[in-house]
Amino acid sequence: QERATFDIFIKTVKRLYPEYMTGIEKIERGSIQYLCNMFVMKKELFFEYSEFCFAVLKEVDRQIDHNEMSTQGLRFLGYLGEFLLSIFIFNLKAKGGYRIKELNGSYILSDTPVLHPRLSYWGYWVLSKLTFGAIKKRYKQKRKALKQIRHIQNK
Incomplete structure (x- = not known):
């Protein structure tokens, strides 16, 4: 068919x-x-x-x-x-007579923005200073996780 x-x-x-x-x-x-x-x-x-x-x-x-x-x-x-x-x-x-520019396409798997790990680390540090309670704790945990990832990547 x-x-x-x-x-x-x-x-x-x-x-x-x-x-x-x-x-x-x-x-x-x-x-x-x-x-x-x-x-x-x-x-x-x-x-x-x-x-x-x-x-x-x-x-x-x-x-x-x-x-x-x-x-x-x-x-x-x-x-x-x-x-x-x-x-x-x-x-x-x-x-002829036309300017044609070809670019590769990209397929986005997630709508969550991915930041450079170092930028993310400092971003979470700032957020942990500006927030309180459970949210502050969550940002501290994310910062700690990024620090561990960076430590593993440097080995």
């Missing part, structure tokens, strides 16, 4: 936007892709990309039978959108 969906997608892009053949060919035979639909671009370029992207996705969605798809499979338009961004960027590169 995924291959059939991808084939419909490629045929749709070729039919609606034949000028994007360079990008389509790179997607079909290559291993480079721009993931997560992350970009920063000028407003005019964004509108051009959006028009391209949503016209293709609307047409592909119209042609696909959703009844047999898994929950993960129902997210297919999101995956195809990533391919469309890649096709769009490949075409911009082929045209």
